[in-house]
Amino acid sequence: xxxxxLLIKLLGVFAAQAATDSLLVxxxxxxxxxxxxxxxxxQVPPLVDYLPDMNDPDSQQSVMxxxxxxxxxxxxxxxxxxxxxxxxxxxxG
Amino acid sequence: MxxxxxxxxxxxxxxxxxxxxxxxxxxxxxxxLGGNGICAYLMAQEAAALxxxxxPCSPLIFATGPLTGTRAPGSGRYAVxxxxxxxxIWGDSDSGGHWGERLKGTGFDALVIVGRSLDPxxxxxxxxxxxxxxxxxxxxxxxxxxxxxxxxxxxxxxSALCIGPSGEKLLPLACIITEGSHARAAGRCGLGAVMGxxxxxxxxxxxxxxxxxxxxxxxxxxxxxxxxxxxxxxxRLREFGTAGAxxxxxxxxxxxxxxxxxxxxxxxxxxxxxxxxxAEFSVGRYRCPGCVVGCGRVVKIKTGTHAGxxxxxxxxxxxxGFGAQCLVTDLAAIVELNDTCNREGLDTISTSAVAAFAxxxxxxxxxxxxxxxxxxRWGDSEALVYLVDQIxxxxxxxxxxxxxxxxxxxxxxxGSEEFAxxxxxxxxxxxxxxxxxxxxxxxASMPRGACHRGCSHHVERFVVPELxxxxxxxxxxWEDKARLVAAMQDYAEVFNCLKLCQFMMSSIPMGExxxxxxxxxxxxxxxxxxxxxxxxxxxxxxxxxxxxGLSTADDSLPKRLLTEKLPTGGAADYLPPLHLxxxxxxxxxxxxxxxxxxxxxxxxxxxxxxLPASWSRG
Numbered sequence: 001x002x003x004x005x006l007l008i009k010l011l012g013v014f015a016a017q018a019a020t021d022s023l024l025v026x027x028x029x030x031x032x033x034x035x036x037x038x039x040x041x042x043q044v045p046p047l048v049d050y051l052p053d054m055n056d057p058d059s060q061q062s063v064m065x066x067x068x069x070x071x072x073x074x075x076x077x078x079x080x081x082x083x084x085x086x087x088x089x090x091x092x093g
Numbered sequence: 094m095x096x097x098x099x100x101x102x103x104x105x106x107x108x109x110x111x112x113x114x115x116x117x118x119x120x121x122x123x124x125x126l127g128g129n130g131i132c133a134y135l136m137a138q139e140a141a142a143l144x145x146x147x148x149p150c151s152p153l154i155f156a157t158g159p160l161t162g163t164r165a166p167g168s169g170r171y172a173v174x175x176x177x178x179x180x181x182i183w184g185d186s187d188s189g190g191h192w193g194e195r196l197k198g199t200g201f202d203a204l205v206i207v208g209r210s211l212d213p214x215x216x217x218x219x220x221x222x223x224x225x226x227x228x229x230x231x232x233x234x235x236x237x238x239x240x241x242x243x244x245x246x247x248x249x250x251x252s253a254l255c256i257g258p259s260g261e262k263l264l265p266l267a268c269i270i271t272e273g274s275h276a277r278a279a280g281r282c283g284l285g286a287v288m289g290x291x292x293x294x295x296x297x298x299x300x301x302x303x304x305x306x307x308x309x310x311x312x313x314x315x316x317x318x319x320x321x322x323x324x325x326x327x328x329r330l331r332e333f334g335t336a337g338a339x340x341x342x343x344x345x346x347x348x349x350x351x352x353x354x355x356x357x358x359x360x361x362x363x364x365x366x367x368x369x370x371x372a373e374f375s376v377g378r379y380r381c382p383g384c385v386v387g388c389g390r391v392v393k394i395k396t397g398t399h400a401g402x403x404x405x406x407x408x409x410x411x412x413x414g415f416g417a418q419c420l421v422t423d424l425a426a427i428v429e430l431n432d433t434c435n436r437e438g439l440d441t442i443s444t445s446a447v448a449a450f451a452x453x454x455x456x457x458x459x460x461x462x463x464x465x466x467x468x469x470r471w472g473d474s475e476a477l478v479y480l481v482d483q484i485x486x487x488x489x490x491x492x493x494x495x496x497x498x499x500x501x502x503x504x505x506x507x508g509s510e511e512f513a514x515x516x517x518x519x520x521x522x523x524x525x526x527x528x529x530x531x532x533x534x535x536x537a538s539m540p541r542g543a544c545h546r547g548c549s550h551h552v553e554r555f556v557v558p559e560l561x562x563x564x565x566x567x568x569x570x571w572e573d574k575a576r577l578v579a580a581m582q583d584y585a586e587v588f589n590c591l592k593l594c595q596f597m598m599s600s601i602p603m604g605e606x607x608x609x610x611x612x613x614x615x616x617x618x619x620x621x622x623x624x625x626x627x628x629x630x631x632x633x634x635x636x637x638x639x640x641x642g643l644s645t646a647d648d649s650l651p652k653r654l655l656t657e658k659l660p661t662g663g664a665a666d667y668l669p670p671l672h673l674x675x676x677x678x679x680x681x682x683x684x685x686x687x688x689x690x691x692x693x694x695x696x697x698x699x700x701x702x703x704l705p706a707s708w709s710r711g
Contacts, residue, residue, distance in 0.1 A: 005313075064554070071568060088337065090330075091409070
């Protein structure tokens with residue numbers, strides 16, 4: 001299977017920690033969001049403390065992945081060309 | 094007493110200048126847990142509970158929680174409650190800081206304040222007792238100066254809360270501030286005006302007693318397990334504070350813009366988000382006692398009267414309110430506005446809401462240069478600073494706007510009610526129910542009106558097996574959402590009763606929370622009993638609101654949020670079907686079709702013994 005790159009936008013604390021507001025991640029055809037996050041963690045070590053493993057149920061409250069503007073579940077498949085954004089929404093203050 | 098509670102409530106009648114200690118049974122604290130719950134209980138015991146909010150007899154209640162003053166992280170909050178002058182119904186609010194633990198250190202768990210002093214006064218509570226002192230030299234001062242003076246006159250190691258000039262002027266947008274220039278605010282429902290109506294400028298608490306913990310070893314063991322999770326879970330909050338939510342909330346269109354009409358303000362939001370605040374203004378962080386996160390920001394003010402000073406920075410709600418809702422991208426102005434509101438003692442959520450309302454009224458020609466005194470165009474930060482100044486000084490258009498959007502629109506007319514967004518009179522926080530269906534049912538049903546503290550945020554994401562939710566739900570779907578919201582409201586109310594910071598909610602497993610409560614109090618509560626405490630509190634507030642004349646017609650949302658779709662952005666074309674969710678919500682709560690708790694529900698919660706005989710049950 002040919003390997004392509006997926007452009008990921010980072011917002012808020014993720015952009016600050018990665019010192020960039022976008023990343024290119026290798027993607028093999030398609031992959032689930034939880035695998036994508038694993039690769040991002042591997043590629044950008046400063047994000048490890050902020051971007052939890054999505055197989056951890058707690059992570060669903062602290063990180064959100066938007067695929068083509070829709071909130072994705074850990075099992076949602078992403079493909080090359082998908083508009084992908086990692087955000088951390090919360091309320092209060 | 095089997096618990097850490099002293100079981101003592103201080104009741105102060107400012108008219109009679111009398112002080113009385115009431116003994117409350119441990120079983121009451123066990124049932125209502127503390128904080129907001131004990132406020133609701135104490136309110137129901139007061140003969141004047143339903144008096145008009147600013148009448149002398151109307152009670153104002155402050156309370157701590159069972160975790161206050163212990164090593165439990167995020168447990169330093171206090172609650173304040175009364176009948177809201179903004180909404181006319183149940184009002185409560187709370188804030189972090191040291192005041193709660195310093196009150197508990199005096200041996201009192203709560204304060205009930207009634208009556209009205211003839212002259213401005215303040216209350217000092219310490220280990221020796223209670224003193225009522227003249228506040229003549231402090232009245233009229235802003236909250237920062239007032240707290241400094243209060244502590245200088247009493248105990249520099251104590252903690253003070255106070256109102257600003259807005260509370261003294263009885264403005265329905267007035268709040269209560271503590272922690273000096275760090276400015277932690279009990280912002281909502283206008284309870285600062287209730288303090289002002291009593292001629293009560295502030296309360297200093299400087300108790301030094303330590304809280305008794307029933308099982309210190311058990312608490313430490315649990316803390317060892319939980320603290321790393323809390324620290325890890327709070328990493329994102331530590332980095333930017335709640336300001337870090339701006340970018341993400343804009344991306345999913347949860348953050349409203351232009352008075353709830355724009356759904357895509359993502360690009361502009363970068364001007365006011367956490368990174369911008371950190372880069373241009375932040376000079377430090379603030380943390381509540383025992384907190385391992387430290388979400389508060391310390392910023393340098395760059396514009397206005399207090400340029401060059403250092404104070405508490407704007408939170409998410411303030412950034413979204415003065416920023417996105419007014420289309421203002423001038424972060425220096427928002428930092429200045431936040432500081433102005435904190436000093437004057439104005440709730441930034443309601444104040445920014447009424448400002449956005451004024452911008453739209455001007456755009457529609459309902460307000461003109463004549464009424465306002467200058468042009469008022471979206472995005473004009475100078476105009477926004479001018480508006481808030483008018484509100485604070487009670488000059489010009491500020492007299493009308495200080496009434497809140499409901500009353501301002503009623504007075505203004507010309508269809509302005511259509512864009513005066515409120516629920517039960519309370520301006521919504523900065524989260525859009527068109528982006529999260531849970532918010533729709535939660536805003537419509539919460540006791541104090543549209544509220545972000547009564548049901549956490551985006552509960553669709555929460556995985557809480559104890560409540561029957563082991564996977565995240567779709568944010569737009571409405572099926573089963575009402576049951577989730579009812580359950581999460583009660584869970585959030587447990588936090589509000591314990592006076593535990595809700596930012597801990599996703600980091601503390603429910604079982605460990607039960608361990609904390611039992612280790613501290615020795616109550617031996619089950620998980621179900623703990624949750625029942627939250628449900629009991631919410632149902633008692635509901636009964637209070639029914640006495641105030643509330644009906645199911647009030648359990649609604651502003652027309653704009655039910656009928657006007659966002660044209661673009663992350664939540665475009667969605668409207669929450671509140672009419673489908675509300676009956677399910679009543680059913681989940683065991684309320685009848687009129688939204689009244691059934692006799693069986695009141696009996697099961699043990700509320701029949703608490704409700705005054707004069708209160709209607711249906």
